[in-house]
Amino acid sequence: MIHARGLVQKFHTGRGKQKREVLAVDGVDLDIEEGEVVGFLGPNGAGKTTTLRMLTTLLRPTAGTATVNGYDVVADSVMVRRSIGYVSQAGGTFSQAQAGDEVVDHGMLYGLSRAEATERGKALFAQLQLDGLWERMPKNMSGGQKRRLDIVMGLVHEPTLVFLDEPTTGLDPQARANLWEHIRKLRSERGATVFLTTHYLDEADELSDRIIIIDNGRIVAADTADNLKAQVSGDLVDLEVADDDHVTTAAEKLTSIATAVETDGRHVRGRVRRAGRAVPGLLRDLESVSIPLDSIEVIRPTLDDVFLTLTGRSLRDADSTTTSDAPDGAEQSEGARS
Numbered sequence: 001m002i003h004a005r006g007l008v009q010k011f012h013t014g015r016g017k018q019k020r021e022v023l024a025v026d027g028v029d030l031d032i033e034e035g036e037v038v039g040f041l042g043p044n045g046a047g048k049t050t051t052l053r054m055l056t057t058l059l060r061p062t063a064g065t066a067t068v069n070g071y072d073v074v075a076d077s078v079m080v081r082r083s084i085g086y087v088s089q090a091g092g093t094f095s096q097a098q099a100g101d102e103v104v105d106h107g108m109l110y111g112l113s114r115a116e117a118t119e120r121g122k123a124l125f126a127q128l129q130l131d132g133l134w135e136r137m138p139k140n141m142s143g144g145q146k147r148r149l150d151i152v153m154g155l156v157h158e159p160t161l162v163f164l165d166e167p168t169t170g171l172d173p174q175a176r177a178n179l180w181e182h183i184r185k186l187r188s189e190r191g192a193t194v195f196l197t198t199h200y201l202d203e204a205d206e207l208s209d210r211i212i213i214i215d216n217g218r219i220v221a222a223d224t225a226d227n228l229k230a231q232v233s234g235d236l237v238d239l240e241v242a243d244d245d246h247v248t249t250a251a252e253k254l255t256s257i258a259t260a261v262e263t264d265g266r267h268v269r270g271r272v273r274r275a276g277r278a279v280p281g282l283l284r285d286l287e288s289v290s291i292p293l294d295s296i297e298v299i300r301p302t303l304d305d306v307f308l309t310l311t312g313r314s315l316r317d318a319d320s321t322t323t324s325d326a327p328d329g330a331e332q333s334e335g336a337r338s
């Protein structure tokens with residue numbers, strides 16, 4: 001579906017003494033198979049959009065090669081464009097036409113009949129909560145409504161490969177949940193392949209079969225969210241021992257399956273590679289030496305823990321403006337996004 005080898009993008013900025021070279025993408029290899037939903041994560045400026053723009057033929061690679069749906073992004077760029085759906089970060093520019101007409105024209109450009117484009121467009125309007133806005137001019141829509149219209153435009157021709165650049169940024173929680181549902185259906189009902197960038201770690205975790213993390217233009221990790229979390233830090237297991245006398249023995253028992261074991265009052269904590277598999281044995285072990293527990297908690301690492309371990313930085317710190325959950329009313333503040 002998507003295969004890239006050594007993709008590079010260099011930008012030249014400024015003039016004279018201010019002249020600078022920016023290596024936005026620095027040798028990216030990708031292999032994305034049919035039917036996969038892949039989440040492309042990285043802090044601001046890591047190279048996500050630039051990679052997407054090369055794969056969707058909007059930007060010619062400085063070096064390297066890529067095929068999308070079997071077509072070369074340079075030699076067969078027209079075929080690549082015809083075979084994909086793309087929702088850009090910036091959003092499309094709309095004419096003075098009504099939203100529904102824009103959608104139908106867009107569908108017809110991809111070879112649908114007027115009736116088909118209208119039917120699919122209206123179904124997408126309903127699914128993405130744009131009911132009643134078919135005849136509204138996009139310029140009179142809120143930021144979030146325009147964002148959802150962008151998504152309708154990217155999906156109306158039912159592409160089997162869809163690129164979504166931060167599709168849910170600026171959407172309120174309800175619209176975000178609806179879009180997640182829609183992305184899941186694209187895969188489960190139509191077998192579509194989805195390549196999406198996002199700043200929301202929970203979104204990447206929830207939706208993606210596989211996560212690819214880019215930092216400073218290079219891929220630093222590519223695997224399922226579970227495998228990435230397991231490789232990196234393991235789960236945090238927190239035992240609350242019922243009485244002070246047994247804390248030391250509990251710590252010894254935990255040490256047999258965990259690393260970085262520490263005690264804090266009656267709490268004994270440690271990192272365990274796959275807690276789901278290891279904890280039942282630990283509980284039997286504790287019971288066999290009659291150590292009573294008040295509670296046990298298993299805290300799974302987040303994708304942010306993964307990024308922190310790989311790069312020494314937190315994705316949240318690297319990008320503090322957009323990683324928090326979209327607040328209520330985010331639709332209104334979308335225009336202010338940096």
Ligand SMILES: Nc1ncnc2c1ncn2[C@@H]1O[C@H](COP(=O)(O)OP(=O)(O)OP(=O)(O)O)[C@@H](O)[C@H]1O
Pocket residue numbers: 011012013022023024042043044045046047048049050051089
């Ligand atoms: N047209 C351009 N000219 C010069 N530099 C650019 C251009 N486009 C992107 N860059 C630079 O390339 C780097 C990668 O940018 P890119 O937009 O791909 O990052 P990103 O991971 O998508 O970031 P964000 O999460 O903020 O969208 C950044 O340093 C950016 O400033």
